[in-house]
Amino acid sequence: MSEDLVLDKPLPVGNTGPRHTGLWGLWTLVLTEGSLFGYLIVSYLYLGVASGQTWPPHGPPDLLKPGISTTILLASSGVMMLVEHNLKRARIRSALGFLALTILMGAVFVAMQMHEWAHKGYGPWTHLYGSLYFTITGFHMAHVLAGLIVLATLFVWILMGRIRPDGPKPVTIGGLYWHFVDAVWIVVFSTLYLAPHLHG
């Protein structure tokens, strides 16, 4: 294959392009974290079937508030796309505005989820279902919080001029992480909230 190599073409300097090393790194993170949630979901299904208990013990969960918070979280992914779009076109103020909105929407999701936790009427130690429910949503919550720290850091860096329109890769990478956190929630929400209604 070396016979076909073109060696004297100009190359981008630095870590750029669609195959940015950092993006590669993030994809490995997605693979391993995706697997983690896969094992959590499988454990939930396995224990649910094997325990023979009424599942969930208090009947299928209410969908209204979780549905709203889910919609907000998923919509925040769309807003996050606008951040990169505007940053690349040097519309720094719009980019910052949309980023702030993404963070706000993530924070609303966290608050609504916390509220739901507080009003569940049971805890992780109450029964097997509680252990699973709080552990799985807790793992996801930890990822949302990590994502919010990432987004807040990106906000500061854009504000300081450390991330600029000709080098938006940190935002691409942070954004991809945020999309991943949202995509995982679709799986968690479907399994924990929607599925019990199917045979309810």
Place this chain on the structure above:
Amino acid sequence: MTEQRIPHIGCVAPNSEDEKRLRDIWEAEPGLKGKLGSVDHKVIGLRYIVTAFVFLILGGVEALIMRLQLARPDAGLVSPDAYNQLFSMHGVTMIFLYALPVLSGFSNYLWPLMLGTRDMAFPRLNALSYWLFLFAGLFLYAGFAFGHGANAGWFNYVPVSGPIFDPGPNIDIYALGMVLLGISTTVGAANFVVTLFRLRAPGMSLNRVPIIVWGTLTASVANLIVIPSVSLTFFLLWLDRNLGTHFFDTGAGGQALLWQHLFWVFGHPWVYVVVLPAMGIVSDALPTFCRRPLVGYAAVAMSTVATMIIGFEVWIHHMFATGLPPLVLAFFGAASLIIAIPSAITVFCWIATIWAGRPQFKVPFLFFASFVLLFVIGGVSGVMTAAVSLDWQLNETYFVVAHLHYVLLGINVFPVMGGVYYWFPKWTGHKTNEVLGRWAFGVLFTGFNLAFFPMHILGVLGMPRRIYTYAPGMGWSLLNLLVTLGAFLFALGVLIFLIDLLISARRGEPAGDNPWDAASLEWSMSSPPPAYNFRVIPIIASGHPLWEDRLNQSEQRSKLHEGFTLLEGRETLGTSPLDSEPNAILRMPGDHLAPFALGLAATVFFAALALHGWLWAGLALAACAATLIWWFWPPKAEKAPSDREAAHV
């Protein structure tokens, strides 16, 4: 937009101005900061290997104490509780703190040299991976030092390891230490995967990389997929033990078998993770001593991948005796038999390489050739236990202990020792002592077989695993004495090996660039290699860059002395994933203290969890976040706009 440049292709003469410039750019600062902050893959690789060998010695001492206890019936050298900790820590140490880390060390050291680049894709992540490994090892041993080592076996089945039957801190330390170690393994694996797809020299296409690269790549992808399983199950156990959750609490609907599934979904691929790179060592180094290329390169590479793919479907063969339905047992039994096929293909390729070559019976060759024999013995006893009916007979006996030691020592320790003898001249610039090496090999090989072969018979005679003593009339006494003698003989072999290395590192003959007259790229530079690895990034035309003239397989010749100079900073070449065409000039991050600091903060976090110091845990977590932000802080925009783009990982 982004800065672009046509990279300069030329020569860099030794001791020229340009070479001095490379040294200034790549060499670590002197002093403590240079030591703690180093991101040089060669430094990190050697640290990995040395640390793993220290753990090997610790695990070996634990084994020797157990063998003294078992040398005769009704011995009282150690208490049953101490024995539990000894066999558990022995397993934990050998499997987790020696077997993979030592291979990570080899791969870290060798990959950039073999692939033709100046560092790994994420040099700082590489440093983090080492520090986390070291700290996790110390973490696991801290409990043991205070008499609270893991004591429910390395695979730590519930309910024995649960809060009711094992209430002390032992299992909590083991569980948290494993999660910490899992982070180290994961970031290391990510680094290997990205390095392979991003940093190979031009022309080093996938069909030209050494087999150890295939082995480590396969193992790393598997690690990314299965490490979360074991980390999760240890974390769930910690929650059960400390927060009163019910995952494994059978009284509340939890399942003891969930542990076994999550553990072995990880555990069996892991067995291949700790042997495939070692098999790669043999596939790459054995041909050097046969004076010909490996027979069946493509077959060996594909067998490596096939082994891992089938390796995902065999975990239940650890659970044949748990009452699962016969259909499941049949499927997993069949998969466990089928996995012998790619292994057999590889074995025949090695034999054919020796057969078709002109073997030189140097010390590394002895280790590699004997490894082939041990691999066959360990493989055959594996195929035997893959048969469900026979497994029911042999399960939980010394037969399984014999099998797993033939596999793990045979396919890991022997290739590793051969590999140390093979690459030691590259690491240190000195040859090892051929006479001492032969003695080490002879004693190790004899001791190994004396120690482990009789265990097969003990297993058939019904001696169970993990018992701390046995009665005189069982018919096991003589064999156990032989095993103990073998174990001490093996330990003597390790001692000779280490003495040889210590003496040779100072007084061995100078090795020169290529003492074995080998074919691959790492032998093209001085021994030990300079900090920047390659004066120029070479342009590769075959899988045997240093043997092209004599093999004369084509007109093409690799260009090793004329290539990409990349003198304008800490730079290396980024290439495309399959054909390795140049597609970027990568700015590589230099030494940094953040990886060390993050490793420390993460360890404090897990220690705080173990001690229920919730405030400290919160502070340590905040410190982790702060360190990460510091790590990734983008540099200030300078005149060259793309400086901001430098990778920080």
